[in-house]
Amino acid sequence: MIERPGNRLKKGNQLTQVSFDSLLAFLGTDRESAAQAYLDLRRSLFTFFAVRNAPDPDELADEVFNRVARRLSEGVEITTEQPASFFYAVARNVWRERLARGQSIMPLPEFESPALRLRVTPHDELLAANVERETEARHHALQACLAKLPEAEREALMNYYQFDGGAKIEMRKELAERLQVSGNNLRQKIARLKLRLNECVKKTLRAERGRSAEK
């Protein structure tokens, strides 16, 4: 469900084939390992920007990849032993620049100063209704995305969430044994699966909005 490197990088950017190839060569010795490294780095970049409250962590992650690709294609030699360190440094720069540019619009947190709250107006009610519709749409998208998962993954995910306390621990232990992985690996596999699911939910919602706009 995660987009392949090429799909995302080419979209809306002026990356040349040379830039793209340079990036892949930097990330791995062959295209397969480069693609895996790309996916791993994308998760780290998404995490980095998400934790900083960025409204668009995916776009910022793209920006990091584009910058690195451009520099590589310009012949800049990157001497770091680990590509990840270089990406981390670029991510920090991108974030600093984003802060300095300084414009983002996001919902006002619920619990902020009561003095700033406005009285409920018809406009507020309309917004609240929109939020409710959005929540419903999100849940429909989740259903659709779950249905698209391979059976084994869907079953593993549902089982992972079963029960509480000791029964939950027992369930997860059995699940790990069945999948022949350690408890930690199971946690991480499920976390990765949830990130994929989230990508799918976002894509489904975007498509749904596109269809609504066309009507």
Add this chain to the structure above:
Amino acid sequence: MERTSLESAERAKLRKYLLGQLSQMEVEQLERLYFAQSEMADELWAVFGDLAREFMQGALSEEETQRFAARVQAAPALREMFELERGLQALAENYQRALPASAPSALFASPTARRFGWWNRSLITPLKLAGAFCTVLLLAGLAWLHWPARKNVSLMAVNKTPAPTPQPHIPPTVTPTVILREKTPRPTGPKDDVSTHELIASFYLADEGVRAAQDLPKLELPAQAMTLRLELELTGQTCSQYDAVLTTESGAQVRRWQNLARQKTQDLVLVTLQLPATAVENGDYQVTLECAEKRKHAAPPEHHRFRIERQ
């Protein structure tokens, strides 16, 4: 790169990272680690899942609850992940209701038992309830009445019905703000004072020394913004609380704030101000920040100048 065990200390650190409780140096160390080791990023999201579940169960401490709520409210991507956790939890509960609580391992019983388990479970209870009054007609009625629930369970048992594509049911749930309100009591105020979803235009102003008027940072205020938020970087000797005043170019006071708490983000020390967007017009403004603490060697006032341009 793959590690087989993760120290609980590392998990505790990831937890603190997500709750914004680490020092800047610790943040950097941790981030370098999860860039270098992808499984650490995965573990971080696993820890986020733990936090989300504990939040929903009310199992976090008061401080953690408030911090988690604040993070989820402020970070769109974290909110999306929280929504996902909630959705999955709701689905799992639906699934769980149809399973015998005492036998989680039944899911891993023989394929045949797993295939028909839902059928047995959903019928045994109605039969017991019907007891002596049971007739063939009543059973048929009960079976019909229970059909929707049984259908959901069979869909979640996944591998049994190839077509049509399974569509697990998610019960209706409340919006995130309502959930968060349960955990984070709203500050007292007028009863109808509950606007929760307005648009806020947020600007970060770095401390870049004195600037000429033509070099002032331009804040382009979108027409639809209802609230203006200013995040002002502090660079000098920092106090824990500040008083702030916003003035126009001519020195007219627009708004005053008292005892604003200093905030520490991952990289910066800030004070945040908010005001209705209608309070400012096109023109130059200045914010003066003064230490609110009465002490002998309080930090000197800090000034931030900027230009508002409404769009």
